[in-house]
Amino acid sequence: MTGEKKINIVLAGQGNAGKSTVFNYLTGLHQHIGNWAGKTIEKREGTLFYKDYTIDVVDLPGIYSLATLSDEELIAREYITRYKPDYVVNIVDSSNLERNLVFTLQLLELECPVIIVLNMIDLAKKKGIAIDYKKLQDILGIPVLPAIASRGSGLTEIIDKIIELKEKKHVPKTLKYGREIEDAISTLMAHLRDHDLPYPPRWMAIKLLEKDNEIIKLAGEIDPVIPDLLKKLWQKLEGIHGHDASIVIADERCHLVSHITRATVRMSHSKELSLNERLDILTTHKVTGYLLMFLMLGGMFLTIFSIGNWISSGLESVFQNWHKWWVSNAGTTFAASLGWSAIEGVLALIQIAIPYILPFYIILYVLEDWGYIARISFLMDNFMHRMGIHGKACIPLIIGLGCNVPGCLSCRIMESRRERFITAVLVSLVPCSAVSVIIFGLVGKYVGLLWALGLYLMATAIVFLAGRLSSKFLLGEPVELIMPMPDYKTPHLKTIATQ
Known part of the structure; x- marks a missing residue:
């Protein structure tokens, strides 16, 4: 069972x-x-x-x-x-x-x-x-x-x-490092293994050699001899390798990984650039990268406006027919009018909101699954630094275009408390899908698309100004952008539908 x-x-x-x-x-x-x-x-x-x-x-x-x-x-x-x-x-x-x-x-x-x-x-x-x-x-x-x-x-x-x-029940192997490192590990383990430890003794020994402050403090409480012993072991390793002990351990780990990959990986090199490499050159170039980004984002909003307007008009015709049916069956009494008003409120939400929100999220998740959102972060890094944050903040800002709440929640990807706070402030000023519905559904439809784009440009200027002011008043330096650049891959429909 x-x-x-x-x-x-x-x-x-x-x-x-x-x-x-x-x-x-x-x-x-x-x-x-x-x-x-x-x-x-x-x-x-x-x-x-x-x-x-x-x-x-x-x-x-x-x-x-x-x-x-x-x-x-x-x-x-x-x-x-x-x-x-x-x-x-x-x-x-x-x-x-x-x-x-x-x-x-x-x-x-x-x-x-x-x-x-x-x-x-x-x-x-x-x-x-x-x-x-x-x-x-x-x-x-x-x-x-x-x-x-x-x-x-x-x-x-x-x-x-x-x-x-x-x-x-499977027992994994213990991978060994260089002799001098293993000797240092054994020395530390001799002082650790007889105590009740929250971590494995060998792992604690490695972290001590890596100068992990939390483990050093814990080891000192377990055995007062360890701090002095540790200094001697650091000096010995640094004397042999000529680097800080923490770098020695990291180098040894990387060397072991390199040895493993050489033994298990075979590569067939191609003289021609792959499609992924050619796309990367185009989408991250200082000229074509920005041009493609503006075309992509412009096309995204134009598509949302076109699809949303088409669906909204279709729904409007359907709902008008429903209204005629309601009047012919329920009449025009006060109670009938009140009942239709309640229904009309729900239908108006469906007619104005869903036609624009749905294509927005579909396009956003397609771009994310494709791998293009990371390229936007890379391209926008210099611009975002002017607001005291780095390019990774683009991800919460783009999510904020859909909804400010998940946009603010995604600010957790920022490294420091200062950057998380600034990014959350900016996300709250981004026109979300509900505001976009008003811009596209009302301003765009009845006033004109250029006016709708003008409102977006004004919102962008407000976000930029808020970022500049926030970075001036909040102490601290912006962290540099360090993030992996995922490969382009074909968007997976099931993944997009799940999201």
Whole structure:
């Protein structure tokens, strides 16, 4: 009977690896979204019923490491170590295997049961990348499964593998670093292993060598000898390598990942630029990039206006016929007129709002799924810096065109409290879909399209002015834009419909 056996899994991975697509496929409608305790970061949980198992799925924030440099990283680390899920499903972008495996090694250092899902293998093949996933599985000592999440390919196999491992119990390998690093790890573990620790001893030793402030403080409380011992070990490593100890550990991890990818990845290089590379050159160029962006956004609003106006006119004719039918059957009494007024209020909402909101969201999600929204962020970075924030703020602002509430919620992607606050202020000033309905449905229809565009330009000027003033009054420097540029891919209709 379903529900007798339980499995808890978490989905972990870097941004744009397809983690959310996997989560939506596994949980379907059995999911709920909230916030992590004490944080403004979204928490996504869901439940899957499969083969007499109730499987609880938690989608961790997309992160690039298990350091505590951001709230997202702290949440992911604390959840894995405190709640000890049965399995961590590491969603990996197959076309960027080396970059993704650095995070995988950090998960393995935590000694949690890990399953790797090589997502987007179709995209990797288009790039001429062939991954020997069986060899990768042998090297890491953990299951490695290929998948194409956008098509649902290989996702059922993930759950089958989890159930198989749950019943057989699988112990992963311990990957070793250089001799001097392993000696330092062993020395620290000798002082740690006899204590009741909230983390695995080996992982704590590695984090101590990486100069993780939280772990250093914890280790000092456990054993007062450790801080002095740690300084000697840092000096020894820095003397051998000529770098800060934290960089030594990061370099060693990257070197190990590089060795693994060389052994498991084969690339067939093409002399010609791929379509993705040619598109990137065009869409990020300092001239053609901006030209295409304005054409794209202009075309987007023109399409919304044209489709919305056509649908609205069609609905108006239908509703007029309904009114005639109502009058012929109910008459023109006060009660009949009052009844029609109530119905007319609902019909007016349908006629004015839906024809413009629906195409807006469809186009927005198509551009996002295609990968173009990230290019807009890149192009707008210089302009956004004039308002004291960076180009990533474009994403909440564009979402705010649909609705200010999710736009403000998406401000959590900004790195600092200052930038989150400024972006939220600007999003609240962006004309949302409800305002756009008035602009397109009333001003655009009865006054003219140029007047509607003029109102949008005025709103843009107000947003810019508010950003300038906010950045002047709020202390702090804007953070530089660091974000991955996802590959262009064909928008997936099922994903867009789910969104």
